[in-house]
Amino acid sequence: MNFRWKLLNDPWKIFTIIAFLLLTLLVVVSQIWIGVSSFQRDGGSFTVRTEKGGPRLLLEEETVSGFTLDSSCDGKYLVRQKKRMLYTLNGKAPGKMDITSLNGESISFMPDDDGGVVISAGPDQLWISQKIFSGLFEKSSSQQDLEVVNAEGKNITLQYNAGAFLLFSDRNKLFTLSNYLTFLSRSRYVTAIKNSFIVMVFSTAIAAFFGISLAYLYARFKMPGTSLVLTIVTMASISPPFLGAYAWRMLLGGSGLITRFLGLNWTIVGMHGVIWVISWLVFPIVFLLTYDSFTSLDHSLRECSMSLGGTPRRTFFFIELPLAMPGIINGLYMAMMTSFTDFGTPYVISLDLNVLPVLIYKEYMSEVGGNLSFASTGSMLMIFFSSLILTAQRFYLARRSYASIKSKQPSVRMPGRIRKIGINAATAVILLFAFLPHLTVLISAFFEWNVGVMTSRFTLGNFASLFHSNLSSVGVTLFTGITATFMDFVFGLGIAYVIVKKRYPVVANALNLLVMVPYLIPGTVLGLGFILIFNQPPILLTGTWVILVLAYFIRKLPYSVKSVESALYQVHSALEEAAKSLGAKPARSFFQITFPLIIGGIISGATLSFLQIMTEISATIILYRPPWKPMTAVIFENTIDAGADFGLASAMTVLLMALLYIPLYFVTIKARKAKEVRIESI
C-alpha cells in the first residue's frame, strides 16, 4: 500500500527510474569497457631479432614489457615473468631455435589464425609471430613460415625465416593498477595533465573576463541593438565543425593572411594560440548564461546595497556578482569542461602540444595499433578530474540558496554617451573575435579550392555540387537532430527537475553524474562503445538512424540539463507547494506552475542542444552509415585529407549554419519578446 502510494503519487519517481535505466544503458553499459581496460594490461611482450646467417638471437631491449629476459653466456635467453622462470630460448641454427619450459610443465603448441604459433606450458601461454622485412622490389618467394618442427616433453623446436623478427607476447589480460602508476609517473603523461589544466584555467579566465563584463554591461544598460548582440553571440556559440579552428591558423598562422600582411614573425600556433582560440570558443556560453543570470536578479537587492552606501563597484562585486553566481558558475563550468575536453583546437592550433584529449584520442585512434590500456587510463583520469570539477560546482551551488521568489525585471539604466561608445566598441571587437571562424568559412565557401588551398577565384560551384550530390544529408541531419533534441528536451527538463527539486538520495546525484559523463568522453570513443553494445541482437542498431539519435541525445543532454537547472534554481519550491496544497497533483503542479516559469531556460537549453547536435562530428563519423549520412559527415569526409578541397565542406558548413541560424533567430527573438511582454505587463 505504502509502496504503491509512493510510486503512483509521484510520477517523478517513475520518470527517475526510466531516465536512470536509459542513462545507465547508454552511458554505463556502453562505456564500461573503458573502465575495465584501464585496469587491464597484456601479460607482456618482447621482440627478438634473428640472424640471417647465424643462430644468434638478439633481444630488442626496449620492447620488453611484463617479462624479464637474461642472456646467459652461451647465447641463451632465460625468460621470466614476475620472478617465475618460464622458458629458455636457444638459437640453434639459422632459422631454428629451441624453447624449453622451466615451469615444470611440458609444452604443447597450436597454430593461430594469423600465421603464428601459440605455445602453452601448463597455465602459461606465449603467442609467437614473425615479421619479415624485404626491400620494395624483392619478391619474397622463398619464405619460411613459422612452424614447430619438433616437440617432446618440455622442449620444442621452432623454425622461422632466418633474419626475421620474432614477436613474443602473452595476450592474457591481467588486472592491475600498473596502468595508473605508469601514467602518473611518465613525464609525457604528467605534462599532458598539466597542460590540460593550464589551457582550461587560462581560456576559462579569458572567456570569463570578456563574457561576464559584457553580459553585465548589457544587463545593466539599455543599449540599442541588445537583442541583435544576443542573437549574434548565440550564433557564435556554435562553431563551424572542423573548419572553425583552422580559420584562426589561416589568418594568424606563421604564414597566415594577417601575419604576412603585417609582416610579423609570429604565429598563433602554440599553447598561447590554443588558449586564445578556446577562449573564444567558450566565450558565448559564459556570456549567455551570465546575461540571463544578471537580468533575472531582483533589482531591489541591488538598490538596497546602493542605499546603504555601496558604490556601484562594491555593489557589483558584493551583491550582484554573488547573486548571479548560479548562472555564472554553470557558464564557467561548461566552459571549463569544453576547454578541458576539446580535442580539435589543440590538434589544429598546435603542432605538438601535449594535452589529455589529444593524447587519448591518438592512442585510441592510432593507425598503427595504439595502447588501449593507456588510452582508457587517460580517459578514466579525465573523467576523474572532470568529476572533481563537477563536484566543486555542485558543492558551491548546494551550499547556497539562491531561489528568489520574485522575478522582477531589473532596472536598466541609460548609458552616457562615452560609455555607450565604449560598450559598442568593445562589443564590436569581442564579436569579431567570437565570429571570426564563421566569417572565414562563409568567405571560403564562395571561392574555388584546389588541393587544400583556397584560390582567389570566386565561384558558386561549391554550392552547386552540394545540391547536386549531397542534399539527402540535409534531411538526415534535420531528422536525427530534431528527434534527438526532442529527447534532450524531455529528459533534460525531467532530470534537471529531479536534481534540483527532488534531490532523491543517491539517485539524484547518480543522475547528475551520469548526465555529465558523456560530456567527458571523446565522441569517437563514445561511438565505439555504442558499436560494442548495439552491434548484435537483441539490440542491433548500428548503421541505423536510431544509433545516431541515441548518441546525439546522450552526448548533448548536459546542455539541456544545465540550462533548465539554472532556471529551476530561480524558482522557489513554495510556488509548486502552493499548487499542491490547493489540490494539484505533482505532474499538474509542475506543468501548470513551474513549467511556465522556466520556459525561457527550457527553450535556451533545447536550442543549445539542437545547435550542438546539428554540428556534432566526432561520434557521427564512427556511427554513421549511408544512407543515414548527416551533413557533418559530408563536411568531415571533404576535409580529412591534407589535400582535400574545403570548398564543398565550406559550402556544406554555410548551409548547416543557415539551417541553424534561421530557427535560432526566431526562437531567440520570440523568446525574448515573450519575456519582455510578460515583464512589462507585470
Next chain:
Amino acid sequence: MKASDNNSRLTTSVTIRNIQKNFGKLEALKQVSLDIREREFFTLLGPSGCGKTTLLRSIAGFEKPTDGKIFFNQKDVTDSPPWEKNIGFVFQNYALWPNKTVYQNVAYGLELRNKSGSFIKEKVAWALDMVGLGGIEKKFPEEMSGGQQQRVSIARALVIDPEILLLDEPLSNLDAKLRISLRKQIREIQRSLKLTAVYVTHDQEEALEISDRIAVMKGGEVLQVGVPEDIYNKPADLFVADFIGKANFLKGEVRNGFFYHSEGQVLQLTGYEAREGRATLFARPESLERIEKREGDCISGSIIHRYYLGNLKRYLIDIGNNSTLLWETCANFQEGDKICLKVNNYELYYA
C-alpha cells in the same frame, strides 16, 4: 452551495501522535504529540529551528514523518499527500505565481476542482472580499505591496473551503504596523468562517494575541501547550518563561517562606507553601510592586534606565550582585531613583 455559506463548512480536528522526523542525523521532531481541536486557532510558537515549520509541513503532507501518525478527525492522513487533503496553506513568502494575475492565482484551486465559471467568479470575489481586496483581480503580484500579496495568498487558500488553514509565518516579511492589522484580520476570518487554523510564528506577542491555544516548541519538542494566559503566567519552565514576554529571573534560596536572593535582598513568598531549597524565582515586570518604605522583605535597587512605552513605563533596576530587574508601571520615576519592590505573582523553579 452558496459561496458564502459558512455553516455547511467542513472543519477538522488534528491529532498528532508521536511524530518523529529525521533529516539525516538531525532530529527535527522528537516524538511530538498534540491535539488540535475543531475550530481552534492553534499556534506553534518557538525560535527558528525548533521544528515548528516541519511540524506544520508534516500536517500539510509536504513532509512525510519518519515515524508516528497524524489524524484529521480520527482519519489517518499520515501518508496522504497534500493534494488529497482539503487544506489551505499560506506561505511565509506568499508564493504567489508571478506569471498569473490575482484572479488567476485565487481561481486556480477552484479550476482544479472543475468548478463552473460563474461559481469560480463568485467565489473568487467572495474570497478577495474576505481579505478586503475587492477590485484588484487584474493586477499581477509584482504590482502589489507585501501586505496585499499576503492577503491574496490567504484568499487563495480560503477559496477552496479548506477543512483546515495552515499558516507558516505569514506575517514575518511585513512591517510592524501591517503585521498587527493583518493578524487581527486573520483571526477575524478564522472566527467568522469557524475554521481550524494552525499558525506558525516565532513572535510571542503575535501568538499571545491571536491564539486560542499555543504550543511552545524548542529543539523538536513541545515544552508546553496551553491557553495564552497559562503560557504567560504559568510557564512550564524557564525557557518558556524567558521566551514569552519580558521576565525577571532571580537566583536564590527558599527558606521559611522567604526567598533570599542575596544579602539584604529578600522577598516574602505568599500564596502557597513553598518547598525549601535553591530555586529561581520568575516574575513578570508588571507583577512587581513598589513599596514605599523598606520593611525588610523587599528587593531594593536603583533605576538605571527608563523606557517610555506610552501610558506604561518600564524601568531597568540594578539590584546589585550584577543582577537587574525589569519593572513596568504607570508611575513616573527618574533614572537614579532608589526603589523597593515586592512581588505579587511569581513562579519558583527549583534546580
Next chain:
Amino acid sequence: MKKIIFFTIVMLFTAAAIFAGGQEEKKGAEKDASVSMNGAITIYSPHGPEITDPILNLFKQRYPDVEIQMVSAGTGELLSRLEAEKNNPAADVMWGGDTVSFESYAHLFAAYESSEDVNMMKSDPAHKWHPFAVLCQPILVNTNRLGQDDFPKTVKELADSKWKAGKIALADPNKSGTGYTIVSGLVNSYGWEFIESLLGNCVVTPGSDAMFKAVKDGEVAVGFINEDLGAKWEKEGLPVKMIYARDAVTVQMDAVALVNNGPEPGLGKAVIDFICSREAHTIAVEKISRRSARKDVAPPSILPPLGELELFTANEPRQVVNAKFENINK
C-alpha cells in the same frame, strides 16, 4: 509527461526492432545469392572523394546494380571502428592506409588471393592486403621560411644543429603509419643514433596531416610529405618545394583489403579486383598523381622514377620502432 516519455521509448525500441529485424532478413537473403553483381557494398576509406570518386564512378558504370556506400574518416578512426564492429562487421572493403596499418590490424581482414596480386611490385605473403599505390616521402621545405641556398640536400644534414629549435616536423611513428614509414626507413639507412640526433631538431606531431600542414603553413621550415600531395601543392604554386634527398627517400605502400566476415564478401572481392586492375591504376596515375603499385603502369610524369631514388623501406616491426622511439622521445 509520463505518456510522452513512454511514447518516446516505445517509439525508439519499436524502430530499433524494425531496423534490426529488417537487416537480419536482408542479410540472410543476400548471402545465398553470392557473386551476382547486385546489392550494396560498404567501403571504408581514409581517402576523400577527390581520390575515390574517379575510380568508383567507373565501377558504377560497369556495375550499375551495385550500390556503393562510402564511409570516410581517418585511418585510425576507421580501424578502431572495424575493431569495434568485428563481431558483426558492417564494411566489406577497407581502401587506403599503409601496409603497416593493415598488418597491425591483420585479424580484421580476410585473406584473399586476388588475381591481380601477381601484377604488383610486391604483395602480402598472407594475402590480406593488396597494394594500391607506392608513396615516397621526400623532404618538403617551405620556401617562405627557407632560401634556396639553405635547402637541405640530404636527409643526413637534417640532424645538423643548424636546424635546431623545432625547425623540422616529424610525424609520431606511434600514431601515424606515415610516421612509422619515415622513421623506420631512416633507421634503415642511418640507424637509431641518427634519429636520436634528428629528434633534437624536431617537433613531433601526433599525425602525418599535422606534419604536412605545418610545412605548408610555414609553422616549420622542413618536414616530410607524401609525394602525390607535395606534387599537387607545388603545382598549385604554394610556397613549398619537394626535395628527394640524394642519400635516402623513404617509401611505403598504400593498400586495400577485404574485411573479415563482411556482409558482402563476393562484392567485396569484385571491388578489390577492380581497384587493383590496370584500368583503375591508370586512372589513379592520371587523376590523382599516385604511383601505381602495378608493374605495368608507369608512374605519373611529374614524379621522378623510383629507379633514380635511394629508397629505404621500413625494416623493423612497429613494436620495435614504437618502443625505441618512445625511449628516445621523452
